[in-house]
Amino acid sequence: MKLFLSGNEAIAFGLMEAGVRFLTAYPGTPSSEVLPAAAEIKKRFNLNAYIEWSVNEKVAIEEATAASFCNVPSACVMKQVGLNVGMDPFMNTALVGTVGGFVLVVADDPGPHSSQTEQDSRFMAFFAKTPVLEPSTPKEAYKFSKEALSLSKRYEIPVMLRTTTRVSHSREDIEIGNIEDSGLSVEFKKDRDRYAATPHFRFILHKRLNEKLEKIKIENEIEEHFNGDTLIITSGISFAYICDIVEEFGLENKVKVLRIKMPFPLDESKIQKYIDEYGSAIVIEEGYPLIEMQIVDRRDVKGRNDGTVPKEGELTVDVIKSIFAKSGLIDYKKEEVVKPPFKRPSLCPGCGHRSAFYIIRKTFGNRAVYTGDIGCYTLGLNLNAVDTVHCMGASVSFAFGFNKAFSLDKNSKPIVATIGDSTFFHSGITPLIDAVHNRSPFILVILDNSTVAMTGNQTTPANETGASEHNKKPVSIEKIVEAIGVEFLRIRDAYDIEGMKEDLEAAKGYIENNDLPAVLIFRHPCVYTKEGLESNIRFEDVYIEQDKCTGCKVCIKDFECPSLVYNEETNKVFIDATTCIKCGQCVVSCPFDAIRVKR
Numbered sequence: 001m002k003l004f005l006s007g008n009e010a011i012a013f014g015l016m017e018a019g020v021r022f023l024t025a026y027p028g029t030p031s032s033e034v035l036p037a038a039a040e041i042k043k044r045f046n047l048n049a050y051i052e053w054s055v056n057e058k059v060a061i062e063e064a065t066a067a068s069f070c071n072v073p074s075a076c077v078m079k080q081v082g083l084n085v086g087m088d089p090f091m092n093t094a095l096v097g098t099v100g101g102f103v104l105v106v107a108d109d110p111g112p113h114s115s116q117t118e119q120d121s122r123f124m125a126f127f128a129k130t131p132v133l134e135p136s137t138p139k140e141a142y143k144f145s146k147e148a149l150s151l152s153k154r155y156e157i158p159v160m161l162r163t164t165t166r167v168s169h170s171r172e173d174i175e176i177g178n179i180e181d182s183g184l185s186v187e188f189k190k191d192r193d194r195y196a197a198t199p200h201f202r203f204i205l206h207k208r209l210n211e212k213l214e215k216i217k218i219e220n221e222i223e224e225h226f227n228g229d230t231l232i233i234t235s236g237i238s239f240a241y242i243c244d245i246v247e248e249f250g251l252e253n254k255v256k257v258l259r260i261k262m263p264f265p266l267d268e269s270k271i272q273k274y275i276d277e278y279g280s281a282i283v284i285e286e287g288y289p290l291i292e293m294q295i296v297d298r299r300d301v302k303g304r305n306d307g308t309v310p311k312e313g314e315l316t317v318d319v320i321k322s323i324f325a326k327s328g329l330i331d332y333k334k335e336e337v338v339k340p341p342f343k344r345p346s347l348c349p350g351c352g353h354r355s356a357f358y359i360i361r362k363t364f365g366n367r368a369v370y371t372g373d374i375g376c377y378t379l380g381l382n383l384n385a386v387d388t389v390h391c392m393g394a395s396v397s398f399a400f401g402f403n404k405a406f407s408l409d410k411n412s413k414p415i416v417a418t419i420g421d422s423t424f425f426h427s428g429i430t431p432l433i434d435a436v437h438n439r440s441p442f443i444l445v446i447l448d449n450s451t452v453a454m455t456g457n458q459t460t461p462a463n464e465t466g467a468s469e470h471n472k473k474p475v476s477i478e479k480i481v482e483a484i485g486v487e488f489l490r491i492r493d494a495y496d497i498e499g500m501k502e503d504l505e506a507a508k509g510y511i512e513n514n515d516l517p518a519v520l521i522f523r524h525p526c527v528y529t530k531e532g533l534e535s536n537i538r539f540e541d542v543y544i545e546q547d548k549c550t551g552c553k554v555c556i557k558d559f560e561c562p563s564l565v566y567n568e569e570t571n572k573v574f575i576d577a578t579t580c581i582k583c584g585q586c587v588v589s590c591p592f593d594a595i596r597v598k599r
C-alpha cells in the first residue's frame with residue numbers, strides 16, 4: 001500500500017511493521033507525531049501492542065527497556081532535550097544491553113525552530129556507545145526504523161534513530177509492507193550478573209558493549225555517490241540537500257559524495273583511505289561534528305572545526321550552497337530575501353493562561369521575580385510575568401534557589417513561579433518536595449489547561465484518556481501538592497480574574513508569614529481542546545466602543561491578546577472578529593472602560 005507520509009508517520013509505520021509492540025514517548029516538537037501515528041496503526045491493524053504517553057522521558061526509556069528485557073520489541077520517542085532527561089537510563093540500557101530489540105527515536109531541532117537548544121543527539125549515542133542511524137528523507141525514516149530494530153535485535157544493543165525537523169515534518173509517497181502480529185514470546189530470563197550487576201561487574205558489561213561496537217563498525221557500509229575529484233563526506237538531511245545541489249549545478253563529475261548512514265560507530269580506517277586517496281575532504285553534517293571528530297587525521301579535513309561549515313544554525317540548502325561556493329565548486333551568491341516583519345508568538349485568543357499572567361503581573365508588579373517553565377505559558381514573557389525559562393521543572397527549583405540566595409542577604413523579594421500541568425508531572429514534583437522540605441516560601445502557580453497544548457494537545461496523567469487505551473486513572477495534581485506537605489493550596493478557574501487576585505493576595509500574605517511555598521492551581525481548559533471549545537464562556541459579542549477608546553494601547557501592552565488590533569488610520573484599537581473567541585477576558589485591561597461585552 002502506498003501512503004503519503006510525514007517522516008514521523010513513516011517512522012511509526014516502520015517500527016510497527018518491524019514488530020515493535022511496546023512504544024512510549026513524551027511529546028515534544030519535532031517528534032510528537034510518531035506516537036499518535038503508531039496508536040492509529042495499532043487500531044487500524046488490530047495489533048496487540050502497548051502504547052503510552054509517559055510522564056517524562058526517563059520513565060519512557062525505563063519502561064521500554066523493561067519491555068525489551070521481556071523480549072518485546074520496544075521503542076521510545078522524544079525530542080533532543082527530552083533525551084537529556086532520559087540519559088541516566090539510556091546509558092545503562094546501552095551497558096546492560098537489550099533483548100527483544102529497542103529503538104530510541106530522537107528528533108533534533110537545528111535552527112532551532114521550537115527548542116531551547118541546538119544539540120546533536122548523535123553525540124548522546126556516541127557518549128552512551130550505541131549505534132545511530134540517520135535518515136535523510138521520510139522514505140529512509142521508514143526503512144531505517146526497520147533496520148534499527150533489526151540491528152538492535154541482532155546485537156542486543158539499543159539503536160538510536162536520529163531525525164531532524166525537516167525529515168520529521170516533510171512528506172513523501174512511501175510503499176508500506178504488511179503489518180500484522182506474528183506472536184510474542186514474552187519472558188524475562190533472570191540474570192543478575194547482567195540486570196543487577198554491581199559496580200564490580202560493570203566493567204564486564206562495558207567490555208561486551210565495546211565488542212559489539214567493534215562488530216557493528218565492520219557492518220557500517222559507506223555509500224559512494226557521483227564521480228568527481230572533490231571528496232564530500234555527509235549524512236542525514238545534508239545528504240539529500242547535497243544531491244539536489246549536485247543536480248542543480250551539474251556537479252556529477254566534480255564531487256565524490258560519501259554518504260554515512262550510521263555516523264557512529266564509524267570505521268575510521270575506511271574513511272581515512274578515501275581522504276588519503278583524494279588528498280582532502282569536506283565534511284558536511286547537520287549538528288555537531290560527529291563524523292568529523294571520528295576522523296583521526298584531520299589535517300586535510302574541512303568542516304565545522306576549521307569554520308568551513310558554520311558552527312551553529314541549521315544547514316539549509318542556501319548554507320550548503322554557500323559552503324560549495326566558498327570551496328570553489330559553484331558560483332553562488334545568496335539572494336537577499338525581504339523578510340516579513342517579525343511577529344512574536346503569542347498565547348491564543350481566549351487562553352486562560354493570559355488572564356492568569358495578567359493578574360499575576362498586576363498583583364506583584366516589577367519588583368517580583370517570575371520564574372517560568374517550558375510550555376505555551378513560556379509566552380507569559382509577553383506579559384512581563386516570566387523572567388527565566390531554563391528547562392522542564394526549573395521554574396520551581398529556580399524559585400527555591402532564588403529564595404534561598406536572597407535570604408543570604410536578608411533580601412525578601414516575592415518570587416512567583418509558573419508551571420503547566422504536564423510539566424509539573426514531568427519535572428515539577430521533585431523540586432517542590434525540596435522546597436517544602438527545606439522550607440522555602442514562594443508562590444507556585446500551576447497553570448492547568450488539562451493538556452499538553454504546545455505540542456499538539458496530548459494527554460497528561462490527569463486525563464482519563466491516553467494515546468491508545470482510554471480507561472486511565474486520572475492522577476490529581478492537588479492531592480500530590482497536599483501530600484508533599486504544602487499547607488496553602490487554592491484552586492481557581494483562570495477566567496475568574498477577581499478570584500485569582502484574591503488568591504494571589506492571600507498567597508502573598510501567607511509567604512510573608514510562613515516558611516513554606518504557597519501553591520495556586522489556576523485551571524481552565526485549553527480553548528483548542530474539545531472540552532475547551534465546548535465549555536468555554538462566549539459572549540454574544542465583545543467590542544470596543546470607538547468613542548471611548550483613546551488609543552493608549554494599554555490593553556495591547558498589558559493583556560496582549562492577538563485579537564486586539566491597533567488601527568493606524570483611526571489611532572484606536574479594534575477587535576479582530578476573525579480570531580476573537582468572545583471570551584470577554586480583555587475587558588479588565590482597559591482603564592477607560594472601552595471594551596464592552598454583549599450578553
Ligand code: SF4
Nearest residue numbers: 549550552553555590
Ligand atoms: S486600553 Fe482601552 S482605550 Fe486604550 S487602546 Fe485599548 S481599548 Fe482603547
Ligand code: SF4
Nearest residue numbers: 561580581583584586
Ligand atoms: S474577547 Fe478579548 S480576550 Fe477574548 S479573544 Fe476576544 S479580544 Fe481576546
